[in-house]
Every structure is written in C-alpha cells, then in structure tokens.
Amino acid sequence: MRADYLSYQRATGVSFLGMVIQGLAAAVLVVYAAVANDHAAMTAGLFAAVGVVAWFTLGIVYDQARRERIEAIESDTLGSDPAAASVFESKGDEFKVAARRLQVMYRVFFPVVSILIGGGLIALGWMRYLDGKTHVDEVPNVGMRGWAMGIEISIGVALFLLARYAGGMARQPVWANLRAGGAMAAGVSLMCIALIVGHITDIVGPDGPIRYMQVALPIVLMVLGGEVFLNFLLEIYRPRKAGDIPHPAFDSRLLGFFAAPEAVAKSINEAINYQLGYDVSSTWLYRLLSRAVLPLVLGGAVIMWGLSCFSVILPYQRAMLLRFGRPVMNDVGPGLLVKWPWPIDQVLIPVEIIRGADGKVVGTEETATGLRELQLATQPPLGTGAILWTNDHVREEFYQFVRPAGGGAEGGSLSLAVLSMEIPLVYSVSNVELFELLGPPAVRDDILRATAQREIVRYMATLTVDDVLGPKRGEIGRDLTKRIEAAFASLNPDASGKGQGPGIQIIRLDVAGVHPPKKVAADFEAVVGAEQNRQAKIDKARAEAVETLTKVVGSVALSDQIIAAFDELDRMRVENATERAINEKEHAIQGLLDQAGGTAAGYIAKAKAERWQRHMGERARAERYAGQLASFRAAPEIFKASLYFDALKAAMADSRVYITSDRIPDLRITTSLLDKESGTDVFREIKPEDVPN
DSSP states (O other), X not given: OOOOHHHHHHHHXXXXXXXXXXXXXXXXXXXXXXXXXXXXXXXXXXXXXXXXXXXXXXXXXXXXXXXXXXXXXXXXXXXXXXXXXXXXXXXXXXXXXXXXXXXXXXXXXXXXXXXXHHHHHXXXXXHHHHHHHTTTTSOOOOTTHHHHHHHHHHHHHHHHHHHHHHHHHTTSGGGTTHHHHHHHHHHHHHHHHHHHHHHHHHHXXXXXHHHXXXXXXXXXXXXXXXXXXHHHHXXXXXXXXXXXXXXXXXXXXXXXXXXXXXXXXXXXXXXXXXXXXXXXXXXXXXXXXXXXXXXXXXXXXXXXXXXXXXXXXXXXXXXXXXXXXXXXXXXXXXXXXXXXXXXXXXXXXXXXXXXXXXXXXXXXXXXXXXXXEEEXXXXXXXXXXXXXXXXXXXXXXXXXXXXXXTOOEETTEEOOEEEEEEOEEEEEESOHHHHHHTOOHHHHHHHHHHHHHHHHXXXXXXXXXXXXXXXXXXXXXXXXXXHHHHHHTTXXXXXXXXXXXXXXXXXXXXXXXXXXXXXXXXXXXXXXXXXXXXXXXXXXXXXXXXXXXXXXXXXXXXXXXXXXXXXXXHHHHHTXXXXXXXXXXXXXXXXXXXXXXXXXXHHHHHHHHHHHHHHHHHHHHHHHHHHHHHHHHHOHHHHXXXXXXXXHHHHTTTOOOOOOOTTOSSOOOOOOOSOTTSOOOTTSOOOGGGSOO
C-alpha cells in the first residue's frame, strides 16, 4: 500500500476511535468496581485507562505522519514547477517542518511515552498487588455478579473486536504501529474474560480463581511493564533499514499474539523452516495438519470434556458430589464415580492444610480420612532433649489464666495465675458436607481453634494452679472434651438456627504439658518445694501418730474408737444425760480399754494390781479389827493385858535387860554400851582402859 496521507489519516481515525472505545470501557469498569468494591475489576479498569494513553499517542503520531505526507506532496509539487523553483533559491529540509516534528516524535515522544507507560504499569501493578494481597482470603462481593458479568462480557467482546480490527490493519507496514493499541485492547479483553471465568467457577465450584485474581492481575501488569522496558532496550540496539517506521516500546509482543494469532502461526512456520533448513510448511502433510488442526484441537477438547464424567476417589479420600453447586451425594467412598460432565457435576474432596514443625503452612492434601491434629494452646517444643520449666521452649507460648492456690480471694479482689499449656486436639472428618460448609480450607482449623479456645478460657477460670498441676490432669481433659463437643455442636446452623456441627469427631483431647513462665519458674519451684516439705512434715507427723497410737493402744482403729467414745462421753455430760447412760458409756469405754494392748494396757494392769493389793490389805485390817473387837467384848481385862504385854514386848524387843536381886547392898554393874550389831576390829587388841566403866 502506498503510504500517502489518506492511509495515515485512516490510521489516525482508528487510533482516536480506539481511544474513545477503550476510554469508555475504562470508565465503565472503574465506576462498577468502585460501586461493587471489586478489586480485580478495578485493576482491569486502570489497565484500560493506561491503554487510552497508548491509543492517544498513536493518534498524535499518525496525525503528524499525515501532515508530513501532505507536506511532502506539496514539496514535490513545488520542486517539479520551474517557475516556483526560481522563486526559492533553496529547497532544503528547512522547509519540511512536519517531517522534522515527526522525526522528533519517533526519537523522543515514542520513547518518553513508552517509559511512562512501562513505569506506570509496574507502579500500578505493585500498588494493586500489595492491596490485593491483604484481601486474597476475602470472597469478592457477589451481590452485583449479574452486572459484573454483563459489563465484562460486553467490554471483552468490544475490545476483542477492536483488537482484531487493529491487528488486521497492522498487517500493512504503514499501519504496523496500530498493533500496539490492539495489544492494549486485547489485554483488557483477556482480563475481562478471566474475570468472567472466575465468576462462573465461583458459581459452580470453588472461589479460589476469583479470589487469587486480585493478585494475579497486578502481577500481569508488572510483567507487561517489564516487557515495555525490555522492548525499549532492544529497540535501541535493533538495526534499521532506510525507510523503516520506528515502533513504540509499549507494543507488547505478548498481547500482540492474542490480537493477531495468525502472526503466531506464521512465526512458528518460519521458525520450523529455519531450524530444519527447508520449507517444511509447504509440504502436503504440514498443510493437511494445518487445515485439520482446529478439528483436532476441538476433538481433543471434547474428549477431555467427556473424561470429566469419570472421577476416581482414592482409598484415603472421601468426597461429596455437587450438581450445579448443590450437594446430591454427601459421602462418596473410594472407587470409580460416574457423573455428569463438568461443570454440571463436580467432585469435592476436603482439603487438609499441612503445617510444619513451626506451625506454618507447608502444603495441602486432598483427604478426608486419617487423623488431623490441631494445637489449641502452646505449640509442642522442638527437639528430643529434657523439657524443664527453666528451659527455653523455642516456640511461642500461649498462657492460660487460672486461679492461684487457695482460690485467690484476697481483700475482696481476685488474683490470677498464668500457665503455659499444651492442649492437642486430634479429630477425624465424619461428615464431608458439614465439614465443607464450615468454611474454606484455610480457615476451618481457625474456626475450630477459636471455638475450642473460648471454652478452654472459660473452663480454666474455674480451676486453680494445684488442680492443673495436680492429679486432676486426666479429669481436665475429659471435661474439656465434653465442653468443646457441645460448643462444636452449635456450628453450621441450619435454616431454623439449630447447629448441625462441623462434621468432625474428636478422637483425643488432653493436656499434654503444663509449665509456668520461664522467668518465674525458679520461684514457682520454690513454692512447690515448700509445699512438698509441708506435705512431708504432715506425713511424718501422721507416721509418728500411728507409731505412738500403735505403741500405746495397739492399733490406730481402736484408738479412734476410744477417742470417739470419750468425745461422746464428754458430750453426754455436757448435755446432762442420765446417770445410767453415763455409766453404760463408761462401762463401754472400759471394755474398749480392756481390749487395748501396748503400754496403756500395761499401765491399766498395774493399776488394777495395786488397787487389788490395797483393797485386800484394807479388808484384812478390817477383819482383824472385827476379831479384836469380839475378843474385847468377851474378856476385856484379858484383852487389855494381852495388848499391854504385846506392847511391852514390842518395846523391849531390842533392849538389854538385867535381872538382879535387891538384896545385894553394893551392886555395881559394868556394861558395854556398844551397839551389838556394829562391827568390831577382830585384829585390834582390846585393852582394859578401852572398856568403859
């Protein structure tokens, strides 16, 4: 085609038409996205706005090229007229103003706009990526889904037709730069198609595509921006032939493939011919395959679509069959499942989130069998060494509030104690439908954990430190299991508001480990040591009491009976019981004392012996007195004389008695006053003078 001004004029009109169409598309997308709070649609609308700049740039350049052609025609006309040539002495380039402006646009305007578009795409993609990353777990607003799909279908079709029209014109060298605008339109069209596919997938299946599109589209913008800078560098070093029209760096080769797919086939043909060294594309087999490629692709697509009627449930999986998004089979076991093709029927298998030793997500697995473990409090420590209260446990700890020993009531205020506890929950999936209704796979464990932790906090507030660290550990696990099962039963409410449960079965829940914070562990151990010493002293006192009671009474049980009997006797005396009742009680106590062994029995036996001896002695004296009284009454004088002589006999029993005659006039008695029982020295000679007179 001859590059006259009419060609450039037509290209200018197409450029401004593309600017208007893409501008309207950008405005509609931005307004809808702002009203519906659709993050992905807003990204597509902003990309469409960047495309408006590309169309506007092409329109300006093509208009300047049109002016340059008109100027060249006028210059050629003046140059062929001898009369006109005589008027102007010079016919140099100083009269080609439009040509110089066009060269400035090719050298400066195109590169500057390309850098601005590339930088804008990267900056816009980065900002949208940061914003979309924070909302990737949120399901987009589906209240305006009908509007969204209608707008996206309309814009996608309109911009695809615009891209194909511009791509068709770009086959002519003079209109080759229109491919840059068509590529921008094709990019927006592809984004709209992707959004439509995401909405359809969300309707019939999972919502992952529509959610992750919030970060996927910004990444595409950054890739396209990087391609613009790469094209800019390659354009600098690309060799040019005379008469070549410079291309803008924002002419995306990636998006150009979608705007002109026939160019892709041509490039493939040329690459194959170049690699093999001869014209393969001209052979009959290649031409046959080229003509049949579409039926082959469509046939393969139909076969692949038909294979979606068959689904294999693996031995470790259980699934749920959905028909147009509604469950028709709640529990499908392992084996071959024949169903309607996608998207009519869809097999849904619960996803298990696999976490590493540090608690972070390391992968997912589609399974509904086996046991799943959920940590409700502190993560278990790493390593296999000894676990002490004073050691670093490495992992982040979550403390539970309990009451201190003794209840914690001091001065009207309630004090609290904190303990780090390991509470693993092991469960299995019992109902696939209810488990899927609980929420997306990424938040199911969070829902179960939050529900269980609420019950744990409530229950721990009723316990003391001694309860948790003491022998009630097993009882705590059983109580928590009952409470958490009741809390889980309120999840997944039906239309009447009654909970259906999360579709799981608790296999095991217990308190695997308990310890106080590390910084108070030493003081805590001191308190525990003091408690142990106190208990040891109590046990020692009890042992001594058993030893003493056994030594005194013979057995602890008998001593308890005797003490209880004495307490009962004291109570009877305080209550003024009858004398008979008191005597009977004393007699019963006496019987218990008779049964007792040990030192108490010895003392009682000795007391009884002394009592009997004294009793019998006094009784003998009384009998003797009675006999003496009878003797006195029978013969008083004789009894008195007898008593007199007995007394005299007793008085003179140890006296020396000398009987002499009163007829001796000068009686002189010599006697020794030495005690007759005193010892004498048989070896000492007794002299006369030693004998007293």
